[in-house]
Amino acid sequence: MRGKIDIPPTIQEGFMDLFMKDYYLALKENIFSGAPMFSTELEMYKWITHIINNSEVIDSQKLVCASSPYKSDRKDATCQAVDLGLYPTEFRPIHEPGDGEYNRHINWSRIDLSIECKVHSTDQDPFDDTREDQQPLAAARKKALSHILTYVENVFMHQHRTFHYMILFLGHYARIIHFDHSGVYSTVKFNYITHGAILTTFLSRYSHYSAAQRGYDPTATRLERCNPLIAQMRKFGQTKATEHPDDHVQKMFNDSLDEAWPWHKLEVHVQRKSGEPEPQRGRLLLSRPERVTRSFVVGKPQFDAGGVVGRGTRGYVAVEVDATGRLVGPFVYLKDAWRVDHPGIEREGCVLETLNQHEVPFVPTLVCHGDLEGQATRSQDAWAQRKADNPRIKRSFKKHQHYRLVVAEVGKPLEEFGSGFKLVSAIFCCLLAHQAAYEKAGIIHRDISSGNILLYKKNGVWVGLLNDWELSKQVNAPAARQPDRTGTWQFMSARALNNPDKEIVVEDELEAFFHVLLYHAVRFLPHNIDPDSVPKFLEDYFDGCSTKGEEYRCGMAKLMAMEHGTIKLSTYNTMPASLKFLHPEDPNRSHVLDSLISQLLLSFKEAYALDPATMPGQEPSQVQTGEDIEAFWAALQAMPNVNDKGPVTPQKPKKSRAGKSKAPKPSRRSKRKAATAAGDDPKPLSLKEHRPVIELFREFLSRKDWPPNDKGVDLRVKGVKVKEAPVSSGEGGSRSTKRQLDDPQPGPSTSKRSRI
Structure with a gap:
């Protein structure tokens, strides 16, 4: 959430003027002035629920306050529960027999306004008014921030909302917080015993607003x-x-x-x-x-x-x-x-x-x-x-x-x-x-x-x-449309991660395709990484980052692979080795994919301006499985808008005028195939345009030695989604996902897929 929290210096400034313009038309009587000293959160739940429900502040025909501090929503995998909330009266969560009045299941799809209670006013405050970015430093306060973000994320997930309000009680202090997809805007922390009329008036106004004014999407x-x-x-x-x-x-x-x-x-x-x-407008009928x-x-x-x-x-x-x-x-x-x-x-x-x-x-x-x-x-x-x-x-x-x-x-x-x-x-x-x-x-x-x-x-x-062309742009359009780099952290090129202002070009996109291929191949296909080390490898290579000042940069695992043209496994295996993909039936033989990965790595090394690498040729497997290959190419040939739809086929000798066979001039592709078959070092591809890489893929997809049953179990940590590091819109929160690096949080501390 870095850079996405703001707190005006006074209650009157910004928050109420923007979000509740009619707030001060009639300040209500303070119903919270008699708050006792709370020694436990349970005391707070009971007292606040009783005060709100037994006052005339909220419209009881529309909303009611209910506590749900201990039991999560039955359909919520996070198992989180906010302490209290305002609910539509007809959908107030009910307590089960024997559970007591204050032990209901929260219902994320019905909660209208969230209320969280903390006994301590400072130690558990998720915001720090003394810091320029309002981000807390203490572990307990960071945890409190994480909790409230998870609560709001659950509301957004289970409902269709344009925004959501939360009241945060901190001992005898409170904050009113507004959440939308732009950022988090909170009041300063105020004493509700002495200034509770502000809170009372907020509740009164809120409860009399329409559903759309309370943040529900009318569409x-x-x-x-x-x-x-x-x-x-x-x-x-x-x-x-x-x-x-x-x-x-x-x-x-x-x-x-x-x-x-x-x-x-x-x-x-x-x-x-x-x-x-x-x-048509005016006097004419609308067409x-x-x-x-x-x-x-x-x-x-x-x-x-x-x-x-x-x-x-x-x-x-x-x-x-x-x-x-x-x-x-x-x-x-x-x-x-x-x-x-x-x-x-x-x-x-x-x-x-x-x-x-x-x-x-x-x-x-x-x-x-x-x-x-x-x-x-x-x-x-x-x-x-x-x-x-x-x-x-x-x-x-x-x-x-x-x-x-x-x-x-x-x-x-x-x-x-x-x-x-x-x-x-x-x-x-x-x-x-x-x-x-x-x-x-x-x-x-x-x-x-x-x-x-x-x-x-x-x-x-x-x-x-x-899919997903929302971050695309016209090639000739001005480059700097947004102040952040654009892409998905895990799959962005190393150059783009190290240069936030870099314009994304074809070379970066081709590298991103490679990272997508590598990611799925390591997760599902046979290779020589110790299976127990795969989660760590995926984290280091795809989620890893380094820092330069306050700026996030590419992780060393990805950068070293691009610069050296090989992926070293000394950190992950007992015996030092480079990454190899293996045949599912014989670990002493290479998978056909290994040659493709090696050729691409060699090309990236060349593109990153290092000395050419020596990549040994791979002997093809002897397994013959052409059914998928033939069906794939037949389907492409039936598509009228696909130009590159033919597999690689051997060239027939041409007849000379004298009637003798004349060998055709070898193409770049056939030269590369011959060199690989002979064990020579393949030459790096140009990554400035699509054609060489597409030809390489077509060449490998035309081979008959793809093993049919090579996909195995997912070696990534079960139940953990790879985070798409923060890129273009800075999706923050506990499970953020996309794109521009507003809120970069790559690294082992997060498990979400963050798109910058």
Whole structure:
């Protein structure tokens, strides 16, 4: 959360003026003035709950205070529970027999306002008003900050919110905190015995606000179990499952119909496509409505980026609802995100529209997209006011705009690849997509990562789908659009990590594709790393970082691999060795993938301007399995918008005029194949353009010696998701996920995937 917390010097400054403009119209009587000395948190729970519920401050017909300090939500994997909360009266959590009044399960999908209690006013305060960045240094206070961020993250995860309030009681002191995807904005710590009228008035105003004013998204309708759409969703899933029992999309939709999770109808405010005329105004009849709204029903998200600050991206397998209230297929994928609203940043749907117009293969097909009107973060405005008065403030709050995108394809995670061949073929497809986008449409992706390469079934085979173009840019556009580096930490090039202002170019993207390949190969394919050391290797190579001053830089494991063209395992194995991928049936033989990895490492070493390395040639395996290979190439040949779709085939001798056979002039690819087969050192590839790397991948995908059953168990720590280090939007919080390095937290202390 570095740089994402702000606290104005007084209660009146910033916080109330921005978030509750009518706050001081009528200050209420202080209901907290008689607070006793609390020796335990239980005393605080009981007293605060009693005071709030037995006063006339809140509208009891609308909201009620309930305590839930000990029992987590049954569907929450974090097992966290905030102490108290305001709930809609009709959905107040009830205590189970024998549990007592103060021992309910928290309900993250219903809580309206969170309340946390701490006995000590300083030792457990998650903010430090004396520090410029308000970040605590003491371990107990850091833990308190982590806890409240987890609570709010759970609210954002289980509900559709534009923002959320929390009251923090610290002994006889309190804070009122506003959370949105731009940042965390808190009042100063104030004594509620003497200044509790502020808190009383806040509660009064809050309880009389509408749902939208309290932070609920008005474009998301929760479907209660009596809603007719619920029955339609169940029936739609069952009918389609019968028709298509092996359809992975159908299975994903059925899995999302989790009875313990809230289901919603989500609106998309459709943006006009480029070239579409403006609606007529004035005396003329509108040729179309000024705003077209399409609705989709969704269950549990198939993907949730987590975090509090940042994009907060969620992905759903969705079905459209027509004007009559009926579900109409096919299944689509709906992405809900808080995009960075910055001049020059194009909406992802506009990028996809351009890619689709240029017939770029292996990218999503746009259905509709648009910003949700009136839903933008506000914390950046309060920060901007403070920064104008005090230019020394260094924090950077970004404006985020709520946005939804719907595409036709529903993919599955790359980690579900079936074999080494299918892993490489999926990445090959995305290389073709990246090349076509760059050369046909003049667009560069800038966020090649594991999560942005999906598996998608086309013409009966699994191919790759290059997803998530929200950080892309026009190749000739100005480079510095945002003050942060762009990408996903774990898969960014070493050069980009060491140069925050570096413009991302093709060479960086090709290196990112390599890191994605290496990441999945080490997790699932046979190699010579001690299995118990794999989690440590993944952490060092992908999550590792070094520092220069206050700036995060590339970790040494990745940097050394790029500079030396080999990955040393002395830290992870008993016997010093370099990383090798092995045949699943014979550890004394090399996997076909090993030669591909070695060739790419050699090319990166050359690109990083070091002396050429000597890479021994690899003897090919004798296992013959051509079924997957033939099906893959046949599927690509059937796609009209794929140019590079042919496998490598032997060249036939040409006839000379005298009728004698004349050997053709060897190509660069055939020279490399001959050199490798003869045991000579292969030459490094040029990484300035796509073609050499694509040719290398095609060459290896044309070989018949891919072992069919080479995928093993996941050697990464079970239950821990690799963090996508912080890059473009600085998704902070306890499970943050994406992109710009606002809040870099790479390293062993975090387990989330952080996108910078």
